[in-house]
Amino acid sequence: MSISGKADIAIAGGGLSGALIAYRLRLTRPDVSVVLVEQGPSLGGNHTWSFHGADVRAQTYQWLSAFIVHCWPRQSVRFPEYERVLETSYCSITSSRLHEVVAPMLGDRLILNAPVETIAADRITLGNGDAIEAKAVIDARGAKQSKHLALGFQKFVGQEIEFSGPHGIEAPVIMDATVPQEDGYRFLYILPFTANTALVEDTRYADGDALDRGALRRGIEDYCGSRGWKIAKILREEEGVLPIALAGDIDAFLGETEKGVAQAGMRAALFHPLTGYSLPDAAALAELIASQQDLSGASLARFTRGHAASIWKQRSFYRLLCRMLFTAAAPAQRYKVLQRFYRLPQPLIERFYAGATHLGDQARILAGKPPVPVGRALGCLSEGQYLKSAMKA
Ligand SMILES: Cc1cc2nc3c(=O)[nH]c(=O)nc-3n(C[C@H](O)[C@H](O)[C@H](O)COP(=O)(O)OP(=O)(O)OC[C@H]3O[C@@H](n4cnc5c(N)ncnc54)[C@H](O)[C@@H]3O)c2cc1C
Structure with missing residues (x-):
């Protein structure tokens, strides 16, 4: 497809939410043409997204399993005066898997390395002036700042580490808060991918959004040292500053968008207020969008706005x-x-x-x-x- 073209639905932002919506539409509505525009070189950026087994419905889990790279039957938490194992499963999706699955389904209707300049109800215009005309436009460009939301922050650096021997952890440690409490609520998060490798994150629930990468990396190193885990190699690193919702005027927030444009993902404030997790909401919205009878722009904009406002109010x-x-x-x-x-x-x-x-x-x-x-x-x-x-x- 030439970069200037027409589609039934054009999605701005090929992160978690945009890619899942495109996936569900391709899978369940092959008659609907979808164009997905992403500024980065691949879908999803650099993330490991996880969710608790009970966060998604059985039928959602079924189609999400195309993206799941690890699933553990249980998880644990550790605090200074209390430890617990929960028999709740925990699953992870990676951005590389998201790309591997969704990119081939879209073919030349996936436009990468293409920053969106403006969006309107009937078109996405790229930085170079090219435009994609569409009957409906979905804005899935991720979190944005707004004076209508009061936020705290969950900040972290995570390193996927190869250790020189087994780490001995069999199931995810969702929070190990037995560490010095610095910069707010602090805990380590461990996903044991294999006997010798794990994703280890140092996380702080803090008031400000400044990310002190050096301190977080040192936190990971000290933690591994204290557990006797010898680091052989750091395989990859990811980081995040996730919003924690303290208060907001959701109608004003959702009203900040261009008229007639549907919103999805973090852009629609669809995240868990306390954890900043958005995967379950993104999957649920992808399913809902793909099941709409009326996929016109006006209808999708109305539907997504009502959906996001109602979820916000429920929480x-x-x-x-x-x-x-x-x-x-x-x-x-x-x-x-x-x-x-x-x-x-x-x-x-x-x-x-x-x-x-x-x-x-x-x-x-x-x-x-x-x-x-x-x-x-x-x-x-x-x-x-x-x-x-x-x-x-
Ligand atoms: C490192 C990390 C780990 C996380 N882990 C979890 C987790 O375990 N579980 C969970 O539920 N949540 C997790 N989250 C929180 C949340 O799920 C993610 O932030 C999620 O990626 C949000 O999805 P989204 O589609 O709304 O936004 P994003 O995934 O951020 O996608 C937005 C996309 O839009 C693109 N974009 C932005 N502007 C433009 C533009 N102008 N033109 C073109 N493209 C543009 C971006 O490049 C990006 O790819 C994590 C977040 C981070 C940062």
């Missing part, structure tokens, strides 16, 4: 917890909130990560003596007030 409880974590708990004490949470029943924890807590769960999570000062906890109850003061600051 107000999570944002309250995030405000408690970030503003009521002193940084060095933040781990206590998570340590306490992980003593709750496994099904509740699974529903929590799946964004499906019910009122009973919420009461249970908040019951008892809070691990943060009561006065400060009360101070962050109102989302509206919090957003107002964050916008003033």
Whole structure:
């Protein structure tokens, strides 16, 4: 296809969400022509995306399995005063697998190394002036800054490491918070890919978004040293600064886009407020978009906006917890909130990560003596007030 062309649906941004939408459309609606435009040299960038088994429905898991490179039957957490193994599966997808699967399905309808300059309801215009006309345009260009969202940050560097001997870890360690608490809530995250290799991430839940790569790399090295794991080779590295949602005006946020353009992924604030995970939401939205009868631009823009707003509104409880974590708990004490949470029943924890807590769960999570000062906890109850003061600051 010439770069100037026509499509039923043009997607700006070939990251996780854009690529999954293109995949589902190609798979289930072969009659619909899709063009995917990505500024980078491949789909997905440099990521290992993971999810808890209970985060996605069985039928979603079925089609996502084309992308899954590792799945473990259980996971564990470690805190200074508490450790636990959860019999909840944990699965990982890599950006290289995403590219391997989706790129051939699109062929010359995947346009790489092509920064999008502007988008409108009926076209995507590239930096060089070429345009792709389409009946519908989806903006999946990832996270954007907005004054309408008040955020904390989950910052990390992860290294896929080959050790000179077995590390002895069999299942993912989702949080090892038995490390010095620096820069907010700090934990190590370990995905044991083989007996001798693992992805090891040093993560900090911090107020600011500055990423101190040196400190995080040292954190990984010290942690491996403390466990007696000798590093033979660093195979690859990834990093992230993920948003943690404290408060927001979702209608104003979603309204910032060009009229008639549908939004997906982080661009539509579709992420778990406490973990910044977006994979389950991205997969669910890809399925929903591909199942729409009416794939016209106006209809998709209306649908995605309504969907994103409704998910955001359903998750107000999570944002309250995030405000408690970030503003009521002193940084060095933040781990206590998570340590306490992980003593709750496994099904509740699974529903929590799946964004499906019910009122009973919420009461249970908040019951008892809070691990943060009561006065400060009360101070962050109102989302509206919090957003107002964050916008003033
Ligand atoms: C290293 C890392 C690890 C993560 N791990 C997990 C995890 O384990 N589980 C989980 O659920 N979430 C995880 N996340 C969070 C979240 O899922 C990811 O950020 C996810 O990639 C977001 O998907 P997205 O499609 O919305 O945005 P992105 O994947 O960021 O995709 C946006 C795409 O748009 C492209 N783009 C941007 N601007 C333009 C432009 N002007 N023109 C053309 N293309 C453009 C970008 O190059 C990018 O490829 C992780 C994030 C990072 C950074």
